[in-house]
Amino acid sequence: MTFYFKLQFLRLKRLLAESGLPPAIGMILLVIGFVVGSMYLFYKVDFASWAYLAIALFAVAQAGNKSRTDQLLLLFPRKMYWNIRIRENLFIALPFALFLVAQVHYLTAAGLLALALSLAIVPFPNLLRFTFPTPFKWIPFELPAGFRKSWWIFAVAVFLLVKGIQVNNFGLSLAALVLSQLAMMSFYALPEMIYYVWIYARRPGPFLFHKIRLAWLGLSLITVPLGLVVIFSFPEQLAVSAAILILGYLFVATMILAKYSAFPREMSVPQALLFGLSVWFPPMLLIMLPVFYQQAVRQLNAILP
Amino acid sequence: MIRLHEISKAYGNHQVLDGINLDLSPGHVYGIVGENGAGKTTLFRCIAGLEPCQGTIQAPTQPLKDHTGFLPTNPEYLSRITGWEYLKLMSIARDLREDDFAAQNVFDLPLDQYAQTYSTGMKKKLALMGILLQKNDLFILDEPFNGVDIHSNMIIQDLIRKLRSLKKIILISSHIFATLQESCDSIHLLQAGKIAKSVLPEDFGVLEEQMKTFVVGDRINRIRLG
Structure with missing residues (x-):
């Protein structure tokens, strides 16, 4: 033992x-x-x-x-x-x-x-043994797999949103939106097996845009309704809510690019730190998005020549 | 035609493939045999483009991988993805709008269950369905009969015949010689990273006997049984 x-x-x-x-x-x-x-x-x-x-x-x-x-x-x-x-x-x-x-x-x-x-x-x-229903059946694999793993986080987010509106707490409602965005980002945190990239008849650039497009579709289905509820409940905070909603799209795209920038390995600590810094200080995205994109294309070139 | 020219692959000092030359014509089934570690899977991965290698692979359509279906020995599945979603992913990967998988479910797989919960044979059949639905030109089947029940074995043999008639190129490895005898137009023996022998159907029996003598010999007497 x-x-x-x-x-x-x-x-x-x-x-x-x-x-x-x-x-x-x-x-x-x-x-x-x-x-x-x-x-x-x-x-x-x-x-x-x-x-x-x-x-x-x-x-x-x-x-x-x-x-x-x-x-x-x-x-x-x-x-x-x-x-x-x-x-x-x-x-x-x-x-x-x-x-x-x-x-x-x-x-x-x-x-x-x-x-x-x-x-x-x-x-x-x-x-x-039980197949958990998902709204993302038609767009495998990250979205249905991630939703089945993290559905309870979305349930918590909805609960927080309702509570936030009940007690008129904008911060709590916004936390619900951010929580659902973080859950969506987590779908893209770990690299898949090489085979699931190799099967694509796409070059690295179109492959990355395809992944981002599907992620944004999923993000829209989950976070836009939550974001709209926050905006209608707290109209005076429209600018903040809209900014967080839009940043969610940029963060998910950055997450995908960061994942493939190290593919097929997991993100290294320096890469994860740079990603974390971008989330903490969003203007850094202006630099990190193209950097991660170039690294991702380089990493994928060997698999999607 | 796909032409493999001087394909070599080494891991450090270990030479796994050493100058493989092979011409693959449409409408033909090629069997690859060899002991464990002979380099069959490495050769397959090199042709599929999953492994970098030396030498050249000439193909009418490039990149070859975009028209290749590769069935691995042990297909691995993503967690919490159903059989149906796996097939959908395989279709999306090739920009196909296929989703009528229930009608094409030749192996009667439970497509609404998570693929990771499938048995070994079911996993193999799902992976095979995935590459068939992609309408590839080249099929690389690494041990397609392994772990699969006898009924499905017969279906797979029929599918191979159908693919051949559709002028597809099929490469198969199998440790069950009889399955290759039934489906292949030629069998190639891989030894020490080289094609040691290539035989046509009339000599399949001779090759099997030679392999038995060479590989089995009297080695079972070495183990003290009973």
């Missing part, structure tokens, strides 16, 4: 090394990122402890997916399997629980650990 956990640690180190960072620095950055992100959430969001609990449980649930637990069951005797699953879940939940304790949310922290423990013991239902 110790060897299994050593192996997981080794995999994490390799993952960090592949992203272009020395593993030690990568781990320090991960810890800093976790603490800063957690503090930001508690600073910005009402009822942050509930949102934090949901995020923590989502992270814990990732370790319990069916194919993964099946593999563990095949590898290890039953007793050792339970030991591994319990330790894994507690290991993932612990940083969240410690932060909740630091924020004096003792009950939530205890609840999180108890839920993490029970998720290790209760078999996770195989949701893949």
